[in-house]
Amino acid sequence: MSSGLEVKNLQKHFGGIVVANNICLDLKPGDRKALIGPNGAGKTTFANLLTGTLMPESGSIRLDGADILSLKESKRVRAGVAKTFQITTLFKAMSVRENIRLPILERERKSLNWLSSSASFPEVENEIEQLLTQFNLETFADLRVQDLAYGQQRLVEMALTLALKPRILILDEPSAGVPTSDAHIIIEAIERLPQDLAVLIIEHDMKLVFRVAARIVVLVNGAILLEGSPEEIAGNQQVRDLYLGASHAH
Amino acid sequence: MSTDAAKTLAVTPPRKRFRTRLLLDLVLIGIGSATFFLFPENLGFVTRVLIMIIFVLSLDLVIGYAGIATLGHAALFGSGAYAAGLFAVYISADPLIGLAIGIIAGAVIAFLSGLILLRAGGLTLLMLSIAIAQILQEIANKERPLTGGSDGLLGIDMDPIFGIFAFDFFGRTGFWYVFVILVMVFFLLKLVVASPFGLAARGIHESPARMRAIGTPVYWRLVGIYTLAGAIAGIAGALSAQVTELVSLEALGFTLSAEALIMLILGGTGRLYGAIFGTVIFMSVHHWAASIDPFNWLFVIGGLVLVVVYFVPEGLLGLPAKLRQWLRAGR
Amino acid sequence: MSVLSGILIDGFSYGMILFMIAVGLSVTMGLMRVINLAHGGFALLGGAFAHWLTSIASLNYALSVILSVLAVMLIAIAMERALYKKIYQFSELQQVLATIGIAFLMIASVNLFLGSTLLPIRAPAFFSTSIDLGFRSLPAHRLVVIIAGLVIAGGLYILLDRTRFGIQLRAAVDNRDMAASLGINTVKIYALTFSLGAGLAAFGGILGAELLPIEAYYPLRYMVLFLVVVAVGGMGSIAGSFFAAISLGIIDTAARYIVPDFGTVFFFIAMMIVLTLRPHGLLGRI
Numbered sequence: 011m012s013s014g015l016e017v018k019n020l021q022k023h024f025g026g027i028v029v030a031n032n033i034c035l036d037l038k039p040g041d042r043k044a045l046i047g048p049n050g051a052g053k054t055t056f057a058n059l060l061t062g063t064l065m066p067e068s069g070s071i072r073l074d075g076a077d078i079l080s081l082k083e084s085k086r087v088r089a090g091v092a093k094t095f096q097i098t099t100l101f102k103a104m105s106v107r108e109n110i111r112l113p114i115l116e117r118e119r120k121s122l123n124w125l126s127s128s129a130s131f132p133e134v135e136n137e138i139e140q141l142l143t144q145f146n147l148e149t150f151a152d153l154r155v156q157d158l159a160y161g162q163q164r165l166v167e168m169a170l171t172l173a174l175k176p177r178i179l180i181l182d183e184p185s186a187g188v189p190t191s192d193a194h195i196i197i198e199a200i201e202r203l204p205q206d207l208a209v210l211i212i213e214h215d216m217k218l219v220f221r222v223a224a225r226i227v228v229l230v231n232g233a234i235l236l237e238g239s240p241e242e243i244a245g246n247q248q249v250r251d252l253y254l255g256a257s258h259a260h
Numbered sequence: 261m262s263t264d265a266a267k268t269l270a271v272t273p274p275r276k277r278f279r280t281r282l283l284l285d286l287v288l289i290g291i292g293s294a295t296f297f298l299f300p301e302n303l304g305f306v307t308r309v310l311i312m313i314i315f316v317l318s319l320d321l322v323i324g325y326a327g328i329a330t331l332g333h334a335a336l337f338g339s340g341a342y343a344a345g346l347f348a349v350y351i352s353a354d355p356l357i358g359l360a361i362g363i364i365a366g367a368v369i370a371f372l373s374g375l376i377l378l379r380a381g382g383l384t385l386l387m388l389s390i391a392i393a394q395i396l397q398e399i400a401n402k403e404r405p406l407t408g409g410s411d412g413l414l415g416i417d418m419d420p421i422f423g424i425f426a427f428d429f430f431g432r433t434g435f436w437y438v439f440v441i442l443v444m445v446f447f448l449l450k451l452v453v454a455s456p457f458g459l460a461a462r463g464i465h466e467s468p469a470r471m472r473a474i475g476t477p478v479y480w481r482l483v484g485i486y487t488l489a490g491a492i493a494g495i496a497g498a499l500s501a502q503v504t505e506l507v508s509l510e511a512l513g514f515t516l517s518a519e520a521l522i523m524l525i526l527g528g529t530g531r532l533y534g535a536i537f538g539t540v541i542f543m544s545v546h547h548w549a550a551s552i553d554p555f556n557w558l559f560v561i562g563g564l565v566l567v568v569v570y571f572v573p574e575g576l577l578g579l580p581a582k583l584r585q586w587l588r589a590g591r
Numbered sequence: 592m593s594v595l596s597g598i599l600i601d602g603f604s605y606g607m608i609l610f611m612i613a614v615g616l617s618v619t620m621g622l623m624r625v626i627n628l629a630h631g632g633f634a635l636l637g638g639a640f641a642h643w644l645t646s647i648a649s650l651n652y653a654l655s656v657i658l659s660v661l662a663v664m665l666i667a668i669a670m671e672r673a674l675y676k677k678i679y680q681f682s683e684l685q686q687v688l689a690t691i692g693i694a695f696l697m698i699a700s701v702n703l704f705l706g707s708t709l710l711p712i713r714a715p716a717f718f719s720t721s722i723d724l725g726f727r728s729l730p731a732h733r734l735v736v737i738i739a740g741l742v743i744a745g746g747l748y749i750l751l752d753r754t755r756f757g758i759q760l761r762a763a764v765d766n767r768d769m770a771a772s773l774g775i776n777t778v779k780i781y782a783l784t785f786s787l788g789a790g791l792a793a794f795g796g797i798l799g800a801e802l803l804p805i806e807a808y809y810p811l812r813y814m815v816l817f818l819v820v821v822a823v824g825g826m827g828s829i830a831g832s833f834f835a836a837i838s839l840g841i842i843d844t845a846a847r848y849i850v851p852d853f854g855t856v857f858f859f860i861a862m863m864i865v866l867t868l869r870p871h872g873l874l875g876r877i
Contacts, residue, residue, distance in 0.1 A: 061473070087475035099470040101463055112463050113474040115456040121476070124457035124488070174474060329683050376867060382683060383626060384870045387822040390815050391859040398856045514815065518691055525688050556703060562695030569689040570677065 013074050014038040014208055015091070015178045020059055020069035022232075029055045030066060031233035037178055037208040042200075044211045044223035046243075052232040053212045057180050060210075061093045062086045073178070088117075092176035094167050094184065102156040106147055106166050109155055110138050113173040141169045145199055161192035165199055172203070179203070181211045185218050197221055220244070288536070289443060296435055303431040307503055309543045310438045314445050315496035316523050316535040321489045323521070324529030325453060326482060327465030328378065331517050332389030335396050336490045338512030339369040340497025342400060345413045345507040353419040355437070359498045366494020367487050369396075374486035378479055390514060397512035412508035416501060427503070434503040441499060445492060449532055452488070461485050462530075522561075526568050528575025537576055596727055598845045604733040605802055606840025607740025611795030613820035614747065614832045615788020621827015622764045623679050623781055628690040630792060631810035631817055632697035637663045637793025638805030639701045642710035652715045660793045667789030671782050679781075694810040702807040710805040712797060736798050743791065744833055751829065760784060764827045819862045825872025835873060 015037040022030040029052045037043060047053055058064040060071065062083040071079045078089050101109050114134050115121045129135060142148045145165045150158060155166055164184060171179065185196045193215065200222045203209060213219050219226060219240075226243045228235040235248065243249055295306050315337050322328045343365030344358040352358070373392045377385055400407045407413050420426040425433045452458050463471050464478055471478050501507045510516060519542070527538020545564060549557035572579055616630040640659035644650045650658070670693070678689050701710075718732040751757035763770040763780050771777050796805065803813055820839060824831030839858055846857035865873065 083472055084475045084477055087473065093473070095470070095473070099467045099473075101466045101470065103466060104462065108459065112459060112471075115459065116474050116476055121456040121460045121481075122484075124452050124455045126456075127451075127454045128456045128459045129454075170474070323684065329687070331687065376863065380866065380870050383620070383822060383826065384866050386626065386683075386687070387818055388863060388866055391819070391863055394815060395856055395859045395863075398859075402856075515811065518811075521684070522688060522691065525684065529684075555707070556699055558695045558699035558702070562692045562699060565688055565692030565695065566674075569681070569685050569692065573681075573685055 014041070015060075016070075016072040016075075017060070018070045018072075020056070020066045020071070022055065022059060022064065022066045027232075029232045030059060030069075031231070033069070033229075033232075033234055035227065035234070037210055039177065039206045039208050041208045042211070042222055042224045043209070044213060044219040044226045045229055046213065046216075046219060046226060047229035047235075051229045053229055054182065055232070056229065057093055057182055057210075057212055060178075060180060061091060087174060087176075090175075090177035091180070092171045092174045092178070093180035094171045094182050100155045100163060100166055100170065103154055105152050105154055106142070106158070106169075107138055107151045109166055110141050110169050110173050113170055114138065117174055137173070141173055144172075144202060145169045146195075159192070161188040161195050164188055164196055168199055176207070178208045178210070181209065181213070183213055184211065185213065185215045193218060284533075285446075292439060292442075296432075296439075300430070303435050304504075305543075305547060307431055307435050307438050308500075309540060310435075310442050311496050311499050311503070312520070312523070312543060313536050313539045314438075314442055314499065315493055316520050316527075316539045317445060317449055317532060318489045318492035318496065319520050319524050320529060320532060320535040321449065321452070321461075321492070322486060323524060324531070324534070325458060325465060326461040326485045328482065328486065329382070329386055330377070330389040331386050331514070331521065332373075332391070332393035333493060333520055334512050334514070334516040335373060335389070335393035336366045336370050336493035337497040337500075337516060338393070338396060338400070338507075339490075340366040340494030341501040341507045341511040342407060342413065342497075343494070344498035345416050345501035346406065348416045348418060348502065349413065353417060355418050355421050355502050358418070358502060359441075359495065362494045362498025362501070363491045364494070366497060367491040370490020370493070371483065371487040374483045374490075378482045378486060390517075393512055393514065393517060397509055400512060401509055407507075410509055412506050413501075414506065416505040416507075418502050418505070431503070438499050438503060441495060445495060446532065446536075449492070453532065457484075465530075522565055525575055526564070528577035531577055534575050534577045541576065593727065594848060598848050599841065600729055600733055600737075602841030602844035603837060604736040604740070604840075605799075605844055606837035607736050608795050608799030608802055609816065609820050609840055610740055610833050610836035611743055612792045612799070613817040613824075613836060614743075614829055615785075615791045616817055617821040617824060617826055617828065617832040618760075618764070619785055619788050620821055622760070622767075622784060623675070625675065625678055626683060626686045626690065627675075628687060628814055628818075629693040629697060629810060630690075630788070631796075631814045632694050633663050633667060633789040633792040634796025634799075634803075634813075635697060635701060635805060635807070635809040636666065638712065638796045638800055638809070639705055639710055640793075641712045641797045641800075642705065642805060645713040646711065652713070655712075656794070656797055659797060660790045663793035664786045664790040667786040668782055671785040675785065694814070697810060698807050705807070707807045712800045712805065714801075732801060739794075739798055743794075744829075747829055756780075756783070819858070821872075823862050823865050823872055828872065831873050 017033060017035040020030045020033040022028075033056060045053055045056065055064065059066050062081060062085075066079070070077060073089055073091065078086055078091070081089060101112065111128060111134065114137055115128065115131075118134065120131060120134070142151050145168065147162070147165060147169065150162060155163060158166065164187075168181070168184065181200070184200065185193050188196060197218055200209070200211070211219065211223060223240060225237060226240055227237045228243065228249055236243075236246065238246070292310075296303070299306050315333070318336070319333050322330060322333065340362035344362035347358050347361045377388050377392070380388055401409050403409070418427050421433065421437060425437070427433045460471070460476060460481060464476070464481060468478050497511060500511065523538040523542040524535055525538070526542055527536065528534030545560060546557065549560040568575065572582065574582065612631070612634050615633075616627060619625055619627055619630070637659045640662050641655050644655035644658060645652060674689075674693065678686055681689060714732070718730070718735065720731050721728045722731050722734055751761060759770065759775045760780055762773065762775060763777050767777060796803070796809075803809070820832055820836045823839065824833070824835030839861065842861050843855065843858045846855075850857075
């Protein structure tokens with residue numbers, strides 16, 4: 011039995027367009043992998059296949075050797091696969107603290123409790139404090155998320171997802187919409203993620219990718235073009251032509 | 261963002277909020293009790309207001325907290341009313357057992373209709389909610405031998421509460437009976453909206469997709485909330501049947517659903533106090549306008565509704581926050 | 592046999608009335624995304640004008656109908672500019688509330704001028720004669736309703752399919768922002784469509800007064816009926832409204848003939864089945 015996430019021969023198409031073509035990917039505890047590729051390469055589709063938002067036509071997804079393909083979205087979260095969102099769907103009118111409290115209560119199966127205060131569980135509150143500290147959010151704990159800067163909302167997003175205690179964390183464009191001047195906040199937050207967590211980063215910002223990822227997977231037209239270390243990817247002519255070249259042209 | 265700015269924007273810490281709220285609750289209970297002595301001639305009307313508050317609180321749980329847009333809440337009120345009324349006429353006239361029957365009826369109808377309703381959203385949900393209330397009303401109308409049909413269910417004659425407090429002609433017992441239940445319902449709901457269950461309801465309201473992503477079975481959670489709201493609407497219906505000793509088809513009618521919605525939005529959704537203020541103001545204006553000019557009070561109500569929706573969409577309880585916003589912008 | 596043809600003819604003409612009143616609602620819901628609970632108010636206003644013109648001003652029926660419909664269309668344009676323009680941006684619940692408020696004001700206005708009693712419309716004597724179709728005879732009124740309904744359905748089809756206005760309207764229903772960026776004047780389209788829908792409702796209200804009697808509380812009493820047609824047909828779909836109105840008209844009439852004790856229950860059960868299976872209606876696109 012192998013530990014971590016094992017994706018084999020994932021196949022999916024929308025109409026006549028193949029969006030996932032025979033994708034194979036491994037994610038071991040402690041991995042920091044980035045998934046890159048031009049727009050429309052199928053990165054988000056792949057992430058949605060992993061979380062169960064979309065179902066593939068064929069292929070397999072195993073977590074620690076156990077098949078999780080048949081599990082629904084909410085069950086996969088409980089199994090340990092969690093993803094941050096590309097467009098923030100945070101609970102905007104709630105405070106940062108409440109945003110983090112919700113997934114912890116859900117994870118601890120306390121959310122059916124309807125007679126005690128939601129803030130009355132000391133171990134939950136401790137965990138919230140730890141996450142607030144880890145993401146430097148203590149000062150903003152009682153602010154509404156809608157009043158935060160975009161970069162901080164991204165941090166809340168990561169804290170919220172991490173609160174689910176996933177073993178596989180998929181970061182979907184963690185720096186999207188964050189001004190370049192604040193990008194370092196996101197990078198630092200990723201660097202401080204738990205060591206044994208398996209992380210897959212889907213990202214446009216190459217600076218961030220080369221900074222945090224140990225391995226990079228290049229996706230083109232729904233298929234994996236190649237996988238390698240940042241140096242290998244940066245030195246590969248095919249990647250330069252197909253992806254980096256295209257992004258430099260902007 | 262500076263720490264200073266953080267302070268001005270911050271949500272008031274829960275502990276402090278809790279204390280001011282408790283004070284406010286005591287004041288409200290005081291005012292509520294005082295109405296008994298202030299309007300001895302009008303206890304019937306005051307009691308109807310109190311019953312309506314319970315009903316609108318239930319609607320607030322559904323609309324304000326869980327974000328389920330419904331126009332058929334009368335289905336749950338009417339179920340409680342008919343269940344308690346029929347129970348009193350045919351089985352036992354004990355008020356508390358009758359109340360329990362009303363609660364169960366409201367919860368069961370809410371659970372069953374929720375299974376259908378909550379799969380839908382938007383206009384479809386609105387339509388289905390109206391349809392369910394209309395079907396129930398039609399059934400009550402056609403089962404004339406049992407329910408009295410359009411004449412209403414007559415012949416309810418309640419026993420004394422605990423065998424001691426008899427319902428009197430002036431409605432004194434009725435007032436205190438309803439008032440005590442209202443206070444209990446209100447504090448129960450305060451617990452519920454502050455609980456993990458209530459927090460999850462707000463989460464579903466704000467971002468159902470995210471709730472699914474954190475592993476919440478959103479549909480079943482909504483069914484649960486709707487069932488709880490059904491039980492509370494059932495309480496309101498049962499109280500209405502017992503105190504007025506009549507259940508009419510209007511208890512299941514569209515007008516009741518629409519008026520409850522108006523009261524809720526008038527006061528402000530998503531805050532239990534909004535349900536209280538909205539109901540009191542709407543019913544007082546209604547009572548006053550209808551007694552001055554029984555034919556043209558709809559002008560007043562219609563105008564009031566438009567003014568609120570166009571100018572204070574957060575409801576009257578949203579006014580202070582709005583004023584503060586204006587003042588801050590003006591500085 | 593005669594029961595069956597009776598059900599079909601009554602149901603069909605009832606469906607035509609529902610169609611004429613509801614089609615405008617369907618288009619405004621599909622186009623402006625507004626849940627307009629005051630739509631039945633336009634039928635009421637049409638009926639009230641027609642009552643006043645035929646009974647009190649003693650005008651001829653056809654002229655009264657034309658004048659009433661025009662008056663309602665003018666009122667609708669004014670209301671669209673003054674009130675609805677802002678409602679488009681409201682949330683669902685606010686829309687429901689605002690339009691209930693408008694419906695209340697319409698009811699109160701009719702009540703103020705004409706009272707809360709039934710407002711009969713003096714129809715020409717020809718309407719109550721019966722016409723022999725060979726296989727059976729039917730009241731002339733039914734025939735007029737059916738012909739008017741078919742003419743309007745056909746007219747709408749041509750308007751939408753063959754005219755510039757129709758193409759622009761369909762573009763706006765499909766994708767409002769796209770239409771606006773193509774230089775289509777969506778503001779004008781909205782106002783015209785709204786007014787046309789209100790005019791059709793007024794026309795349907797007048798013609799259908801025999802089945803759905805005109806009185807001040809009309810908008811609330813029959814609101815659900817019109818909304819059901821829209822929900823079942825699918826918002827924004829004219830063909831959907833047509834089929835939904837006819838089917839619901841026939842189901843309702845059949846239920847009244849066969850199981851009179853459970854009048855409208857079947858109507859609502861039919862609706863619930865459709866909406867549970869197809870949440871966006873029979874021909875809904877959204």
